Amino acid sequence: MKLDRSFFNRDTIMVAKELLGKVIVRKYGSVELVGRIVETEAYTGYLDKGSHTYNGKRTNRTEVMYGEAGHLYVYLNYGMYNLTNIVTNEKNLGEAVLLRGIEPISEIEEMSKNRFKKSYEELNSYQRKNFSNGPGKLSMAMNITRDDDGKDLCSFEDVYLRDDGYKNFSIVESKRVGIDYAEEAIDFLYRFYIEGSDYVSVK
């Protein structure tokens, strides 16, 4: 079952948790990449010092976060890495969920080319271990870039999400990664991951 607007247009923490186990489908050319979401982080806007939209900050970049739920927010981090987020909750709140880890499901060969310019068989153990266990890594594997910023996941075209019924797992809640400047928000338990998954960035 494809996830529609009503799935995304809810409380951001709830969406971040419920995204675990869902699959992201990415089509281009003749390929259809599929990955299972195993790690997410919630960014809750106005009161969240870790969020790009903290205190209602509105810039050209973050405008999509204030838009309709179910759209992609993709931005360039550290000058090199595209990070994939999904806009959540009501319009104008500026909330989103960052995808931090996926388990490759279909077309792992194509993902491997996107990630390392090599077939999966040629990858060493370090590369296999670090295949898509991080926000920049999974974006690279799924070929998601800033060109995809603002796309609507609910139009079900070249990128969308699906529930394939996977649900027998436990969720771990922990602190978010890489927001050392965020004062009290550092301690918010806004990161969620599937217990035991090999594709979680930080355990």
Next chain:
DNA sequence: AAGATGATTACCT
């Protein structure tokens, strides 16, 4: 118009 910075990754010891 210039300077600082970052929701990270890869590679080295």
Next chain:
DNA sequence: GGTAATCATCTTG
């Protein structure tokens, strides 16, 4: 464990 890479975006003047 440490740190370089690399640039769009944001802030400041």
